[in-house]
Amino acid sequence: MILMDNVIIIKFGEVALRGSNRYILENRLIEAIRRNIRPFPEYRVTREIGRYIVERADGGDFDADAIIPRVSVVFGLVGLSPALRSRDTGIAALREAALISAREALAENPAARTFKVAATRAHKTYPLRSQEICADTGGFILENIPRLKVDVKNPDITVKIELRNYAYIYSRFIPGLGGLPPESCGRALTLLSAGIDSPVASYLTARRGAYVESVYFHSPPHTSERALQKVLDVCERLAVYTGGYKLSVVNITPTHTRLLERTPPEKFTILLKRSMLRAAELLAAKNGCDALVTGDSLGQVASQTIKSMAAIDHGLNLPVLRPLLGFDKREITDLAVKIGTYDVSIRPFEDCCTLFVARHPETKPKVSIIESIERNMPDLPQFWLEAAEKAETYEF
Ligand code: ATP
Ligand code: MG
DSSP states (O other), rough: OEEEEEEEEEEEEEHHTTTHHHHHHHHHHHHHHHHHHTOOOOOEEEEEEEEEEESSSOOOOOHHHHHHHHHTTTHHHHHHEEEEEEEESSHHHHHOOOOOOHHHHHHHTTOOOOOEEEESSSSSTTSHHHHHHHHHHHHHHHOTTTOEEEESSSSEEEEEESSSSEEEOOOOEEEEEOOOTTSSSSSSEEEEEEEEHHHHHHHHOOOOOOEEEEEEEETTTTTHHHHHHHHHHHHHHHHHTSSEEEEEEEEEEHHHHHHHHHHHHHHHHHHHHHHHHHHHHHHHHTTTTEEOOOOOOTSGGGGGHHHHHHHHHHHOOOOOTTTTTOOOOHHHHHHHHHOOOHHHHTOOOOOTTTTTTOOOOOOSHHHHHHHHHHHOOTTTOOOHHHHHHHEEEEEE
């Protein structure tokens, strides 16, 4: 009996390139992987040079279908490979494992006709050279799976054999989501609405390593509980990637009502957005976030022209990041589908920015005029303060 077990090899890319930060990033990555597999305490993550290994801690059967979806969504991974790991590195063990691996690849891709074996040795003391290992194990696969032919240039299946302290044999590579490890690149507060764009903006910000939490501005009775429910459901989807998610729900009704009474309709959206960002800034200070993020895309609607965004941001202390600025709607939608927020976002029930949009909203607002309108509502700053203070927190 040859002793082998199933493991997952995790490969990470950009992390490995980052000089002195490297250990911090690697720690963040391994913490995130551990957090995502916490519901399965019988698994553990160990370190090897340039990669991690997920293994069963108790010698039981490896449930790849349960573990892979949880590990592959961690930001900062290049990808992962389910592998056979053999303590016995003798050629007989390698042959057997290579054959199992080729059969698995074939089961996944039944149309495959060609293969190759690629071997690497960490210790050059191994009695066979890499070429000899490939030829030997490749011959064994040919004997046992006659419908496969060797093609070293462009094979349908590549069986990899890596000789380290153990032998690792694998043929699958599941690409990761890329990006940087969670919570390795600052803290951002994203303005999350019930629409398609802001969940994608939040995802992209988190993907590049920022700790992300969100604020939703609720405005009952102008906006419905069902719109709030959409946002809660979106957060649940985002939590899959970040291993948890925090949402603050801020009631903006007093501001909203005052703006409806006192602002010209064509300027309403700009003023509402300014109020949202100001309240968000106060919340960010409370929650230790250093940037605000919105789902704006240049020119998508009147409030997303350069002049509108300039008028909206004027006077803020925190930067407003707009990760979707250069994306077309189609690209944003495709991403929303891919990350799993689209079907929630397209449910009916709009948030306050979609309702109350004027027939001819202003696209080139003047900051001085916007500010003078705001000055005529002297209790707005107090509304923002109270709104931010009374934020309700949801944890996912
Ligand atoms: P989305 O699809 O994200 O709703 P949108 O294309 O509908 O965006 P707007 O409604 O103009 O565009 O909103 C622009 C951005 O303002 C949103 O992406 C979001 O970041 C923020 N935002 C709008 N409404 C709210 C809200 N009720 N709560 C929090 N943020 C909001
Ligand atoms: Mg919207």
